[in-house]
Amino acid sequence: EDQVTQSPEALRLQEGESSSLNCSYTVSGLRGLFWYRQDPGKGPEFLFTLYSAGEEKEKERLKATLTKKESFLHITAPKPEDSATYLCAGTSGSARQLTFGSGTQLTVLP
Amino acid sequence: DTGVSQDPRHKITKRGQNVTFRCDPISEHNRLYWYRQTLGQGPEFLTYFQNEAQLEKSRLLSDRFSAERPKGSFSTLEIQRTEQGDSAMYLCASSFKRTGVLIGLGEQFFGPGTRLTVL
Numbered sequence: 001e002d003q004v005t006q007s008p009e010a011l012r013l014q015e016g017e018s019s020s021l022n023c024s025y026t027v028s029g030l031r032g033l034f035w036y037r038q039d040p041g042k043g044p045e046f047l048f049t050l051y052s053a054g055e056e057k058e059k060e061r062l063k064a065t066l067t068k069k070e071s072f073l074h075i076t077a078p079k080p081e082d083s084a085t086y087l088c089a090g091t092s093g094s095a096r097q098l099t100f101g102s103g104t105q106l107t108v109l110p
Numbered sequence: 111d112t113g114v115s116q117d118p119r120h121k122i123t124k125r126g127q128n129v130t131f132r133c134d135p136i137s138e139h140n141r142l143y144w145y146r147q148t149l150g151q152g153p154e155f156l157t158y159f160q161n162e163a164q165l166e167k168s169r170l171l172s173d174r175f176s177a178e179r180p181k182g183s184f185s186t187l188e189i190q191r192t193e194q195g196d197s198a199m200y201l202c203a204s205s206f207k208r209t210g211v212l213i214g215l216g217e218q219f220f221g222p223g224t225r226l227t228v229l
Contacts, residue, residue: 004152034217043114043201043220044153087152096166097143098218100152 006101023088024070114221135204145201
């Protein structure tokens with residue numbers, strides 16, 4: 001059974017303090033690894049798709065990387081507006097649905 | 111704004127009542143998904159349509175749940191005889207997948223969700 005695990009569950013950073021969020025997956029025949037951002041009471045907002053090990057994508061202060069077993073979301077010099085829950089999800093084989101982790105709740109303090 | 115829309119945004123009902131939610135996907139998207147999310151958890155897949163055909167259903171989707179997508183446009187999710195355990199955020203997502211294209215999974219774009227509370 002496909003499984004996605006995110007760590008840490010919660011992370012508090014000072015503004016400007018860079019860090020990384022981890023997503024480890026056991027998804028047979030991974031076809032894509034997705035990162036989403038979710039604000040309280042809202043639906044997830046798409047950030048990145050990664051298809052193969054070694055791939056990297058960047059958007060503003062965020063950079064996502066993928067290895068054969070895990071993905072990292074690096075946050076460089078975060079700002080309070082980066083506070084949100086970050087969700088990782090995988091899709092495999094012929095499956096169309098996403099298997100999500102439980103998310104990392106990020107709080108960036110001013 | 112041409113994103114995914116859901117209606118209603120909030121629904122409070124009494125146990126045993128039936129409820130129906132609506133999702134309007136992004137207009138050119140041919141795939142539509144329903145997920146359920148409880149507090150502190152990631153979304154869990156419920157069911158998926160390609161055009162009007164319901165192609166996959168999760169084991170989470172009990173007989174009390176039914177989804178339709180007539181004419182391959184909007185979709186409805188109905189829950190019959192609601193139970194307190196059905197209280198959750200119900201999320202709809204849509205994507206576009208070109209046939210014959212191996213690369214490009216068609217990223218899923220989510221709506222704002224419908225928050226269901228069963229008393």
